[in-house]
Structures are given as structure tokens and as C-alpha cells.
Amino acid sequence: MKFYIKTYGCQMNERDSEAAASALAASGHEMVQDENNADILMFNTCSVRDQAERKALGKLGILIKLKKQKPDIIIGVLGCMAQRMKEQIIEKIPHVDFVAGTDQFHKLPEIVESTILKRKHIVAVDADSEIIENLSGHLNSKNQISAFISVMRGCNRFCSYCIVPYVRGRERSRDKKEILEEANMLVNAGIKEIVLLGQNIAAYGLEGRGQPTEESPFAELLQTLSGLDGLLRIRFTSPHPQYFNQKLIDAMASLPKVCKNLHLPMQSGSDRILELMNRHYTAKKYLSIVDSLKEKIPGMTFSSDIIVGFPTETESDFNETRRVMREVGYDNAYIFKYSPRSGTKAAEMKDDVPQAVKDERNQILLAALDETTGRHNKALVGSTIEVLVEGVSKRNSERWCGRSSSNKVVVFEPLPGIKIGDLINLEITRATAMTLFGK
Numbered sequence: 020m021k022f023y024i025k026t027y028g029c030q031m032n033e034r035d036s037e038a039a040a041s042a043l044a045a046s047g048h049e050m051v052q053d054e055n056n057a058d059i060l061m062f063n064t065c066s067v068r069d070q071a072e073r074k075a076l077g078k079l080g081i082l083i084k085l086k087k088q089k090p091d092i093i094i095g096v097l098g099c100m101a102q103r104m105k106e107q108i109i110e111k112i113p114h115v116d117f118v119a120g121t122d123q124f125h126k127l128p129e130i131v132e133s134t135i136l137k138r139k140h141i142v143a144v145d146a147d148s149e150i151i152e153n154l155s156g157h158l159n160s161k162n163q164i165s166a167f168i169s170v171m172r173g174c175n176r177f178c179s180y181c182i183v184p185y186v187r188g189r190e191r192s193r194d195k196k197e198i199l200e201e202a203n204m205l206v207n208a209g210i211k212e213i214v215l216l217g218q219n220i221a222a223y224g225l226e227g228r229g230q231p232t233e234e235s236p237f238a239e240l241l242q243t244l245s246g247l248d249g250l251l252r253i254r255f256t257s258p259h260p261q262y263f264n265q266k267l268i269d270a271m272a273s274l275p276k277v278c279k280n281l282h283l284p285m286q287s288g289s290d291r292i293l294e295l296m297n298r299h300y301t302a303k304k305y306l307s308i309v310d311s312l313k314e315k316i317p318g319m320t321f322s323s324d325i326i327v328g329f330p331t332e333t334e335s336d337f338n339e340t341r342r343v344m345r346e347v348g349y350d351n352a353y354i355f356k357y358s359p360r361s362g363t364k365a366a367e368m369k370d371d372v373p374q375a376v377k378d379e380r381n382q383i384l385l386a387a388l389d390e391t392t393g394r395h396n397k398a399l400v401g402s403t404i405e406v407l408v409e410g411v412s413k414r415n416s417e418r419w420c421g422r423s424s425s426n427k428v429v430v431f432e433p434l435p436g437i438k439i440g441d442l443i444n445l446e447i448t449r450a451t452a453m454t455l456f457g458k
């Protein structure tokens with residue numbers, strides 16, 4: 020049968036969808052890109068924000084029309100919202116045929132098969148430790164040079180605003196050997212860059228140790244993967260600052276294949292708010308990681324997640340966030356206006372920062388970010404940057420683009436002989452806040 024998967028939310032969801040699609044393709048189904056051509060429609064959902072869930076529920080609701088026209092069509096809800104709402108999804112939207120939670124992706128071929136044969140609702144949301152080594156399939160397409168690898172699942176941190184530990188369960192790390200095999204397979208298929216994924220990736224391999232230690236199995240994993248011939252670059256996301264120790268800093272500094280860009284979620288620059296968020300670090304500790312990396316790795320860039328308007332956030336707390344942001348000098352940041360997620364600790368607090376104040380703080384940070392990226396990009400004009408060629412630019416088919424190790428996109432006019440996946444040097448001739456132009 021023909022299947023279609025739409026993914027909401029983060030890169031981990033994208034990776035789960037890819038692995039699930041690969042398992043379905045291996046069991047004889049065919050993936051299609053147009054939902055109108057599919058017999059099985061699946062929605063891999065996100066629960067991080069209420070808005071993301073409402074979007075998915077809205078989409079599922081309007082599929083009733085399609086289900087009436089084509090009663091044989093199968094509709095499935097996967098991932099975080101499936102895990103959080105379980106059978107409630109079917110109670111609300113009875114034309115959904117199956118619900119498969121965050122540990123059920125590897126079982127999708129069976130779930131789909133049962134739905135086809137039995138024609139009754141299925142709700143599969145049990146925890147299943149087998150998923151950890153049964154979700155390594157990829158769908159490499161022609162000209163693809165970058166691929167995701169999930170190295171761990173779940174999160175133990177329980178940041179007070181976050182639903183992830185409740186829907187994705189506790190941390191489970193994959194065996195290093197299995198990760199290496201997957202990376203090897205990808206490199207043999209032409210992949211040049213791998214992006215390692217985990218909700219709390221710097222804690223890879225530390226299950227059962229409770230608190231962060233001086234050890235860093237994740238740094239060792241980076242070192243092992245760096246030894247793969249043919250692999251040019253390694254990126255990873257997202258590390259929690261509490262686990263970012265000296266071993267990991269040294270590994271990033273000493274392994275040239277590990278990219279000079281780090282997404283290090285700050286969330287707030289106020290120690291008081293960080294404590295309420297249950298983040299277990301201070302602004303000083305956060306800045307000390309950034310400073311060490313800047314000192315050891317010239318050209319290092321940073322991005323972050325920041326929440327404005329967390330309960331009780333005062334003007335002075337917000338100014339601390341602005342200060343840390345200025346000191347780091349982010350080249351990108353995802354800035355969120357706080358909204359409570361039911362079931363989390365923070366949802367028990369009064370959401371007392373007025374919407375207008377959240378909007379204003381959001382605008383102030385966005386403007387600051389724009390100013391910093393514009394300034395950083397302009398400073399690169401005249402310099403030479405090595406980029407990994409990604410192919411035709413999305414905005415202008417006459418031009419190509421590539422990405423620097425520091426995650427800067429550079430647009431250029433291709434010369435004959437340049438191929439996707441090449442590493443080339445470009446002289447930067449012009450810059451905007453978003454893009455660099457080179458020759």
C-alpha cells in the first residue's frame with residue numbers, strides 16, 4: 020500500500036519518521052510525497068507546545084471528509100501527542116484508525132498490518148526498550164549528503180516547563196557499536212555529514228549514574244566517529260549545559276570533523292528563573308562553557324533556545340537574559356514566549372507575565388539577534404570560508420549553496436566540476452543577516 024508521513028516538531032521526530040518509513044518500505048509498502056495518493060496517512064506529532072498539538076488535531080479533524088469519500092483509507096497518529104493523549108485521540112476523532120506512541124515506531128509494519136486485517140481501532144503506547152536498536156533504517160535520497168542518527172532516546176532532566184520526559188520516557192543510549200555501523204553504512208551510501216540526535220545528548224552513555232560526572236562517553240563517541248574515512252563532518256544536538264564537561268570541550272576542540280557550531284540551550288540568563296526551570300546551572304556556568312569553547316576553537320558560533328515570560332520573570336530577570344545573549348553573541352536562537360504545558364511542574368505556577376510583556380520581550384530579543392548576526396556576517400566579508408556543497412539554492416535556481424563548519428549558509432555561482440558533497444573554499448563578497456554570498 021502507499022503511505023504518507025507528515026512530521027510535526029523537532030529533528031528527533033524527523034528522524035523517527037524516516038526510520039519508520041524505512042521499516043514500512045522494507046515490509047513492502049511504498050512511500051509517497053502527496054497525501055492525496057496515499058492509502059495510509061500518518062502524522063508524527065509534537066507535544067512540546069499546545070499550538071503544535073492543536074495544529075495536528077485540526078489537520079486530523081478535517082480528514083473526516085476524506086475518510087467519508089474513501090472509507091478504506093487508514094489514518095494513524097504517531098509520536099508525542101499519541102503518547103500523551105492515548106485513546107483520547109480516538110475518542111475525540113473516531114476516524115483515526117491507530118495511535119502509536121513514542122516507543123512504537125519500529126512496530127509500525129505490524130500495527131499497520133493489524134489495522135488492515137482487523138479493521139478496528141488500535142492504541143499502542145506501551146514502553147518498549149527494543150526500539151533503541153530497531154530504528155536504524157534510512158531513506159537516503161540521490162544527492163543527499165547529510166543524515167541524522169539518533170544516539171539516545173528520552174530525557175531524565177524534568178525541566179519544569181517541558182513535557183518531553185513524560186512523553187518520551189527515560190534516557191536510553193544506543194550501543195556505540197550499533198551507532199558506528201549505522202554511520203558506516205551511511206558513509207558508504209555517500210553521506211558526508213552526520214547529525215547526532217538526542218534530547219540530552221551530552222548525557223549519552225551516562226544512564227544510571229544520576230548526576231553528571233567528569234566522564235563523557237559522548238566525547239568518546241565523537242572520537243570514534245571521527246575515525247570514519249569518508250565522513251567529513253559531525254554535528255550534534257542538543258546538549259544540556261549541566262553535562263557539558265571539560266572532556267567534551269576538549270573533544271570538540273581536538274576533533275576537526277566536529278563542526279564549529281553548538282546549539283546550547285540557555286533558556287534564561289537569570290539564575291532565579293533557571294532554578295524555577297529546574298535547569299541545574301547558573302548563567303556563570305553557562306558562560307564559562309561558551310568562553311572555553313571560544314578560547315579553544317577560533318570561529319566557533321552558537322545558537323540557543325530561550326524562553327521569555329516564564330512565570331514570575333521580572334524586568335531584571337529579562338535583562339539578565341539580554342546580558343547573557345550579548346555576551347555569547349548568538350548566530351541563531353529559537354525564542355519562545357512561555358505557555359504552560361499541562362502535566363508539567365511549571366503549569367502549577369501562575370502564568371503571570373502578561374501576553375503584551377511576553378510579546379515585547381520576544382521582539383527585543385529578536386531585534387538583538389538580528390543585529391548580532393548581521394554584524395557577525397558583515398565581519399566575514401573579505402575572508403575565505405570552507406563550505407560543504409549542498410546543491411542548488413532554494414531561493415535562486417541559478418545559484419548553489421554550501422554550509423560552513425560554523426553553520427553559515429554561503430550562496431555562490433557554481434563553476435564546472437563542482438559537485439554536491441565537495442568541500443570548497445569561497446571568498447565572501449557580500450553578507451546579509453541571513454546569508455553570505457561568495458565566489
Ligand code: SF4
Nearest residue numbers: 174176177178181183
Ligand atoms: S533537557 Fe529539559 S528541555 Fe530538554 S528535553 Fe529534557 S526536560 Fe525537556
